[in-house]
Amino acid sequence: MPELGRAALVLCLGLALYALTAGAYAAKTRRRRLARSAQNALLAAFGAAMVAAVVLLAALLRHDFSFVYVAEHTSVELPTPYKISAFWGGQEGSLLLWLMILTGFSAAAVAFGRRSGADLLAWVVPVLGLVTTFFAFMLVAVSSPFDTQVAPADGAGLNPSLQNPYMMIHPPFLYLGFVGLTIPFAFAMGALLARRTDELWIVTTRRWTLFAWTALGIGQLLGAHWAYVEVGWGGYYAWDPVENAALMPWLAATAFLHSVMIQEKRGMLKVWNMLLVILAFCLALFGTFLTRSGIVSSIHSFTQSPLGPWFLGFICLVTAGSLALVFSRLTLLRARTRMESLVSREATFLYNNLLLVALCLTILWGVAFPILSEAVRGEQITVSAPYYNFFLRIFGLPLLLLMGIGPLVAWRRASLRSLGRSFAWPAAIGLLIGGALLALGAGSSRAGLVAYTFSAFVLGSIGYEFVRGARARRALAGGSWLNALSELIARNRRRYGGYIVHASIVLLAIGVVGSSAYQTVREARLEPGQSMTVAGNRLVFRGYESRRRPNHLAIRANVDVYRGGDYLGRYRPGKNKYFAEDQVSNEVSIRRDWLTGGDLFLIADGIHDRSVDLKALVKPLVNLIWISGFIFLAGALVTLWPSAAEQRRLAARYRELRPLVRA
Amino acid sequence: MARSGSPVRLVVALSVAAALAVFLLYVSVAGGTPSIQPSQLKGRSGEVALVGKVTGRPSGDPHTAQGYRFRLRDVEGSASVPVVYRGSVPDLFKVGREVRVEGRLQSGVFVAKRDTLRTKCPSKYTPAKRA
Amino acid sequence: MTTVALVVGGLLAVASVLYVALPFLREPAPREDRLDEPGTLERRALELAEERDRALGALKELEFDHRTGKISDDDYRELVGPLRRRVAEALHALEPRAESNEERVRASG
Numbered sequence: 001m002p003e004l005g006r007a008a009l010v011l012c013l014g015l016a017l018y019a020l021t022a023g024a025y026a027a028k029t030r031r032r033r034l035a036r037s038a039q040n041a042l043l044a045a046f047g048a049a050m051v052a053a054v055v056l057l058a059a060l061l062r063h064d065f066s067f068v069y070v071a072e073h074t075s076v077e078l079p080t081p082y083k084i085s086a087f088w089g090g091q092e093g094s095l096l097l098w099l100m101i102l103t104g105f106s107a108a109a110v111a112f113g114r115r116s117g118a119d120l121l122a123w124v125v126p127v128l129g130l131v132t133t134f135f136a137f138m139l140v141a142v143s144s145p146f147d148t149q150v151a152p153a154d155g156a157g158l159n160p161s162l163q164n165p166y167m168m169i170h171p172p173f174l175y176l177g178f179v180g181l182t183i184p185f186a187f188a189m190g191a192l193l194a195r196r197t198d199e200l201w202i203v204t205t206r207r208w209t210l211f212a213w214t215a216l217g218i219g220q221l222l223g224a225h226w227a228y229v230e231v232g233w234g235g236y237y238a239w240d241p242v243e244n245a246a247l248m249p250w251l252a253a254t255a256f257l258h259s260v261m262i263q264e265k266r267g268m269l270k271v272w273n274m275l276l277v278i279l280a281f282c283l284a285l286f287g288t289f290l291t292r293s294g295i296v297s298s299i300h301s302f303t304q305s306p307l308g309p310w311f312l313g314f315i316c317l318v319t320a321g322s323l324a325l326v327f328s329r330l331t332l333l334r335a336r337t338r339m340e341s342l343v344s345r346e347a348t349f350l351y352n353n354l355l356l357v358a359l360c361l362t363i364l365w366g367v368a369f370p371i372l373s374e375a376v377r378g379e380q381i382t383v384s385a386p387y388y389n390f391f392l393r394i395f396g397l398p399l400l401l402l403m404g405i406g407p408l409v410a411w412r413r414a415s416l417r418s419l420g421r422s423f424a425w426p427a428a429i430g431l432l433i434g435g436a437l438l439a440l441g442a443g444s445s446r447a448g449l450v451a452y453t454f455s456a457f458v459l460g461s462i463g464y465e466f467v468r469g470a471r472a473r474r475a476l477a478g479g480s481w482l483n484a485l486s487e488l489i490a491r492n493r494r495r496y497g498g499y500i501v502h503a504s505i506v507l508l509a510i511g512v513v514g515s516s517a518y519q520t521v522r523e524a525r526l527e528p529g530q531s532m533t534v535a536g537n538r539l540v541f542r543g544y545e546s547r548r549r550p551n552h553l554a555i556r557a558n559v560d561v562y563r564g565g566d567y568l569g570r571y572r573p574g575k576n577k578y579f580a581e582d583q584v585s586n587e588v589s590i591r592r593d594w595l596t597g598g599d600l601f602l603i604a605d606g607i608h609d610r611s612v613d614l615k616a617l618v619k620p621l622v623n624l625i626w627i628s629g630f631i632f633l634a635g636a637l638v639t640l641w642p643s644a645a646e647q648r649r650l651a652a653r654y655r656e657l658r659p660l661v662r663a
Numbered sequence: 664m665a666r667s668g669s670p671v672r673l674v675v676a677l678s679v680a681a682a683l684a685v686f687l688l689y690v691s692v693a694g695g696t697p698s699i700q701p702s703q704l705k706g707r708s709g710e711v712a713l714v715g716k717v718t719g720r721p722s723g724d725p726h727t728a729q730g731y732r733f734r735l736r737d738v739e740g741s742a743s744v745p746v747v748y749r750g751s752v753p754d755l756f757k758v759g760r761e762v763r764v765e766g767r768l769q770s771g772v773f774v775a776k777r778d779t780l781r782t783k784c785p786s787k788y789t790p791a792k793r794a
Numbered sequence: 795m796t797t798v799a800l801v802v803g804g805l806l807a808v809a810s811v812l813y814v815a816l817p818f819l820r821e822p823a824p825r826e827d828r829l830d831e832p833g834t835l836e837r838r839a840l841e842l843a844e845e846r847d848r849a850l851g852a853l854k855e856l857e858f859d860h861r862t863g864k865i866s867d868d869d870y871r872e873l874v875g876p877l878r879r880r881v882a883e884a885l886h887a888l889e890p891r892a893e894s895n896e897e898r899v900r901a902s903g
Contacts, residue, residue, distance in 0.1 A: 004799035011807055018814065030829040036817040044810040051806055119831040196832075198840045233751070265848060342674060354675065358682045365686075369695060379703070382712060383695040390689060395682075410859045411852065418866040468862040476861070492858070525726055575754070584754045605751050606726045613726040615751070653843050 002067060002146040005055035009144070012048035012103070013136035015041045019129030027122035027193065035122040039110045042125060045132060046103035053100045056093060056145050060086055066151040069093060075157035077551075082158050085167045089158060091292060091307070092145035094171065098288070099135045101179040106132060109183050109208070116654040117200045124190035131182055134314050143307055160552075160578050160585055166226035173219030174246055178284040180212025181249060184256075185281035188274055189322055192329045202260055202273075203650055207640055209260070213253045214636040220246050221629040232588035234521070234601050234617045236625070239388040241367045245287030248367075251360040252280035255353045262346050265411065270333040271326065272353070278322045279357075283364070285315045290367070343419065348406040352399060359395040363388065393447050397454060400509055403502045404430075404458035407465045425464050430457030448517030451509060458506045462499045469496070493638055500635030507628035514598070514621030523605070523615045535618040537600055538562040544607070545572070553577040554587070557604045557612045561591060573604040573614070597623045696765060701735050702742035704768050712765045713773055717758050718743055725752050735762070735773070745771070750778035839888065846884035853877050 023038030025031075056069070060083045065071040073086040073093070088094040106128040113121045139145070184205040191201035223243070224236040237243060256276040262269050293308030326333075341347065366387055370380040408422040434453030442449045466485065469492070473484040489496040522534040526541035533539070542558040556574035560567065573589040591600040598620040606613030698712045715735035725731035725748055736743035738761060748764060756762065761783040766775035812819075832840060856877055860870040 001799055003796060004803050007799075007803040008806065011803075011810060015810060015814070026829070030831060032827050032829045033817040033821060033824065035829055037814050040813045040816055041810075044813050048806065048810065051802070118829060122829055194831075197837070199844055265851065267844070267848065350675070351678075354678055354682075358679075362686060365690075370698065373695075373697075380698040381695040382698055383690075387689070387695070391686070394685060408864070410864050411855055415866070415869050418864065418869050421866070422864055465862075468864070472858075472861040472863070523726075582757075586754050603751075606724065608724075649847070653847060654840070 001055055001059060001064070002148050005052045005146040006140075006144065008048045008052035008055065009136060009140050009146070012045045012052065012099070013133065013140050015045040015048060016129050016132035016136050019045065020126050020133055021129075023122070023126035023129055027119075027126065030119075030122075032118075035118070035125070038125045038129070039114070039121070042103070042110050042128060042132070043107045045136075046107040049096075049100045049103040049136075052139075052146075053087075053096055056096060057084070057087060060084065063155065064151070065153075065155050066148050067145070068147040068149050069145045071149065071152055071155040073155070073158060075155040078155075078158055079163075081165075081168060082163050085162075085171075086158055088171045088175070089162060089167065090145075092139070092143045094175075095135065095139050095143060096145055097172070097175055098179060099132070099139060101175055102128075102132055102135060102182060105179060105183055105208075106186075109186070113187075113204060116651070117196075117204070119194050120187070120190050120196055120200055120204075122190075123193035124186045127186040127189045127193075128182070131186070131318075138307065138310060142310060157580065160576075160581055160583060161230070164226070164230055166222060166230065170219055170222040170226055173215050173222060177212045177214075177216025177219055177246075178249065178288060180208060180215060181253060181277075181281050181284045183208040183212070184277050185322075188277045189325060192274070192325050192332075195329065195332060197332050199264060200654060202264060203654075206260070207642075209253060209257060210636065210640050213250065213257060214633065214640070216246060216250045216253065217632060217636075218629060220250065221626070221632075225626060228622075229588070229590065232586045232601075232603060234603065234615070234619075236515075236622075239366075239385050242287075242291045244363050244367050245290045248360050248363055249280050249283040249287060251356050251363075252276060252283055255356040255360070256280055258349045258356075259353050262349050266346060268335045268346070269350075270335055271330065274326045274333065276353075276357075278319070278326070279360075282315060282319050282322075283360070285311070285318065289315060343409065343416070345406060345409045345411045348402055348409055352402050352406070355395045355399045355402070359391060359399075362391040362395070396509075397447070397450055400451060400454045400458060400506070403506065404454065404461040407499060407502075408461050422464075426457050426460035429460035430454065432456075442518070445513075445517035448513050451513045451517075455506045455510050455513075459503060462503050462506075465499055466496070489638060493641055493643060497635050497637075497639030497641075500638060501632055502635075504628040504631035504635055507624045507631060511597075511621050511624030511626075511628060514624070515619035518620050520618040521615070523613065525606075525611050525613050527611045532614065532616065534600075534616040536563060537568070537616075537618065539602070539614065539616055541612055541614065542570075544574075544612070551578060551580060553579070555607055556587075557607070557614070559589070559602060559614065561600065571600075571602050573602040575604060575607060592623060594623070597621045597627075599623065698763065700737045700740070700742075701744040702737050702740055704744055704773070707768060710765065710767050710776075712763055712779075713744070713746070713775075714738070714761070714763045715743075716761050717756065719758070721758070723747075725749055733758075735764075744768075744773050746773045746775055748775040748780055750775075750780065752780060753782045755782040756780070842884065842888045846881070846888055849877065849881040849884045853881055 019038045019041040022034055022041070026034035026038055056067075058064075059067045059070050060074055061080070063070060063074055063076055063078075063083070069090055069092055070086075073090045074083050078086070086093070088097045109128070110121065110125065113124065184201075187201040187205045220243075223246070227233075227238070228236040256273065259269050259273055259276060263273050289308070289311035293311060366383045370382045373379065373381040404426060408426065409419065430453050433456035434449065437449060437452050442452060466488070469488045470481060470484040473488045474481065477484070477487065479487075520535040522532055524530075524532040526532060526539075528541055528543040531538050531540040538561070540560045540562070542560055545556045545558060547554045547556075554574065554576050556572035559571050559573065561569055561571060568591065571589040571591055574587050576585045576587055577583075578585065586603065589602040591602075593599070598618060599622050601617040601619060603615040603617075604612050605615045696710060696712045698714050699707070701713065701715050704711070704713065713735060716738055717733055718736045719734035721731060721733035723729055723732045728749075730747040730749045731752065732745065732747050734743045735746050746764065746766075748766075763781045763783065764773075764775045765779040766773055768774075853874075856865065856870065856873055859865045860867075865873070
């Protein structure tokens with residue numbers, strides 16, 4: 001069986017190479033059949049990758065330990081879901097997952113792109129072929145999941161910290177996002193290579209970008225939740241290089257999503273958009289390079305594997321090549337319109353872009369700094385949370401404000417008079433809530449208060465948009481408010497879907513601010529019967545309880561929580577001692593208060609014979625972060641939803657020209 | 664692009680310059696923390712991040728004033744230094760594991776900053792836990 | 795196991811090669827093998843079509859913004875004229891038939 005897997009990968013590599021070379025040749029010399037043949041090669045590559053994936057999956061499920069990979073990442077008693085997630089739990093398997101998604105997306109892009117722009121597709125194919133060749137080559141020659149050995153009796157098993165449901169969904173979502181960014185990149189490069197100056201590549205990849213961006217966002221949120229409940233140090237984001245590796249392409253993609261709208265509406269910023277899509281894709285590659293090469297000391301770091309130099313080389317090749325391509329086509333990309341006013345929606349989009357890219361680059365600098373400083377000074381100098389938080393505040397707060405200003409401003413030009421009128425209500429709401437919060441004591445954190453005020457303003461402005469739109473709809477077509485609202489959203493999916501997404505980001509911001517700027521932390525060593533108080537909650541330690549399970553010993557500290565005179569319940573933070581792996585895992589206890597949205601987070605930091613070192617955190621509003629994820633998804637779905645009218649219009653636009661030529 | 668000196672370009676350039684200025688100011692003032700190994704500690708008095716493998720027999724209690732005492736040695740080498748640490752100890756901490764802790768050298772003992780102990784994942788592609 | 799692997803692998807390889815060669819097998823001697831590419835005329839027409847769609851889109855948005863109250867009556871009056879002219883120009887550039895243009899502008903406005 002491993003031979004089949006290996007053969008399938010070699011076949012995939014061959015097909016990808018063919019797609020690259022034959023595709024490029026066909027596009028250059030304008031041969032129709034050869035171009036078609038190269039497209040078919042990409043589709044066949046997907047088939048080959050699937051076969052390889054099935055072989056690995058079958059081996060994992062059958063615990064065939066003659067596969068080195070299976071022996072390293074599973075064991076006989078490992079529950080089946082984790083046998084499946086072990087597919088992407090290791091270096092080689094995760095590469096195969098990447099290849100599978102990449103070939104799958106490429107096949108889909110080719111199949112759907114056949115409808116229009118044959119010359120564009122002809123150049124997209126070799127670009128996709130190039131990326132596929134690289135990953136297939138890695139799997140064939142450098143890091144194969146099909147290495148074999150004499151099968152041992154049992155495998156090494158999966159790290160207990162990975163045996164939870166998050167392992168099933170967090171990596172796949174992230175990969176869907178990372179790999180998804182390849183498609184807009186390929187179409188952008190294809191458009192440049194085909195010397196096309198129109199918007200076909202943007203129109204074709206708009207939903208791809210949205211999909212990848214959404215998947216990447218959800219993936220990160222899942223990772224944060226995993227860290228929060230399972231790793232349990234009381235936080236959800238540590239500015240670890242590997243976390244940043246997913247954040248950076250997401251920020252670049254966010255900027256791209258916005259600036260692409262300007263190009264569609266005004267025909268401007270063509271060069272900027274090219275640079276952004278290249279940045280997003282290269283950051284996605286860089287992100288996976290970071291996680292795999294162990295080049296930056298990080299808690300996620302992998303083995304110092306031979307993959308590192310290959311990846312770095314490929315990233316340099318892609319960056320240099322795509323920038324050179326943009327430079328060579330600069331004259332084609334010159335716009336003929338210019339921005340009319342500094343106070344227009346285009347301008348706010350531009351400011352938003354600048355802030356997002358600035359934030360992205362400062363994070364990149366923070367990640368790369370240790371590597372660079374080691375190369376220059378011989379020692380790694382790392383920056384940590386204070387650095388990132390500083391820049392998050394500097395760039396994030398204005399971004400938050402802009403989210404509220406953007407919707408209130410019209411395209412092209414907004415007279416200050418109509419601007420003033422639009423701003424009145426949302427600004428009033430913002431100031432009112434800000435003042436109220438100040439009175440309630442939120443002034444303890446200046447940045448927090450500012451963030452809250454801005455958030456109120458943004459939510460006010462978004463709400464105002466919905467109200468205004470629904471009111472106008474009712475004036476036009478009558479009907480109930482609910483009807484008007486749903487009609488409004490259905491007819492203007494991009495705009496109102498975008499507003500919903502913005503609202504979710506604001507909720508995220510509120511959750512982040514509340515749980516960091518306004519959190520309370522207390523630590524104490526408690527004997528049974530002793531208590532400690534944190535933010536009005538009295539915690540009484542009642543003693544330990546141990547339970548023996550098949551593969552671990554569960555030690556729990558019983559803590560009774562009281563508030564005022566009310567008994568709120570018994571919570572059991574503690575630790576699990578795993579026998580086979582000789583490892584201890586932290587098991588935190590969280591009390592969710594659905595009324596206030598906050599959490600009481602309990603960690604049994606130190607376990608002794610009689611006493612416990614208890615660490616308690618009160619994190620206000622933290623659950624808004626997770627709730628915002630659902631709203632984010634809902635808004636993204638609204639924006640992604642296909643619109644028949646739009647499809648017709650675009651199809652007409654790119655095909656009505658045929659009769660023109662023939663006539 | 665129209666050559667009539669669009670105001671937007673000026674604003675863009677100024678914002679970029681302003682952002683850069685803030686950035687450089689911060690980085691030069693706040694700086695970062697050098698990550699070094701025990702063998703490189705000699706003579707350094709400032710705050711550093713010490714990276715090394717846990718060795719010897721850890722003793723003490725990280726939640727008391729006396730602190731948790733262990734030794735850190737070079738990842739590839741034998742030079743080691745005694746460390747005293749107070750705060751949370753990550754689950755993956757054990758003898759032989761690579762860890763990172765911030766602090767400074769004081770009279771031959773590395774006195775760690777509270778709650779800065781982090782473990783590096785053992786040699787696998789596994790997203791590990793942090794302190 | 796190995797024989798199964800060999801057979802499946804062989805089938806896969808053969809199928810892939812056939813699929814890749816399919817365009818040539820289907821049309822061994824086509825009349826023309828030229829990849830469709832927009833000529834100068836088509837490119838210009840595409841540009842104009844996009845300009846037309848942009849102008850129409852901008853007009854629609856102006857109407858929407860006006861109806862929802864984001865743009866005041868005065869601003870609307872100021873902006874709608876030039877926009878309508880722009881739409882008319884774009885339509886005219888694409889199809890120089892005067893009557894249908896007026897209709898379209900009226901219909902969208």
